[in-house]
Amino acid sequence: GAGVSQSPSNKVTEKGKDVELRCDPISGHTALYWYRQSLGQGLEFLIYFQGNSAPDKSGLPSDRFSAERTGGSVSTLTIQRTQQEDSAVYLCASNSGGPNTGELFFGEGSRLTVL
């Protein structure tokens, strides 16, 4: 596609429910990132996929968070048993090439509100 696409754009859920957030990167981009932006906070790194390499999961805040990337393209971020502190905007980004090249392109984000 022309840009990074994320869905849903907004999600309101009840505490304890599971949610799935989807990211469709720019076609041909091998690297995909998930970041989280809480109100008034900076961007918090969550997870990074690069081609067929093992993902860098070091930013996932707890074992309730997981992500997968199928076929090297679309990625899904899953949050189980959501808590109120999970409320944030979840941003996905992609770029081409290795770590020393390429601009990072972001989607519009998925705003998650946990009641």
Add this chain to the structure above:
Amino acid sequence: KQEVTQIPAALSVPEGENLVLNCSFTDSAIYNLQWFRQDPGKGLTSLLLIQSSQREQTSGRLNASLDKSSGRSTLYIAASQPGDSATYLCAVRPRGSTLGRLYFGRGTQLTVWP
């Protein structure tokens, strides 16, 4: 661990002024530095990417410089306009990080009033 700081946190200026936004980072071993713009409720839009071997990049009224040895970058905005109002973020991609993670500053919130 790489830390990125942006000063000032907020800036309010009248239309037409030339602006300088600052970004500093603690570890000079970087692959590149990227400046972004974020409008309220939106994602990040890439403005300029500077590779570690470069000193500056220009796009229209924007000019970004990089002094890797001192750990600093500046974003210069010429003849500011109300449409420039947004939050500006810088991010560095450190060397030695095998999986390419970026580190972001907290941003400078810019307001340009007519």
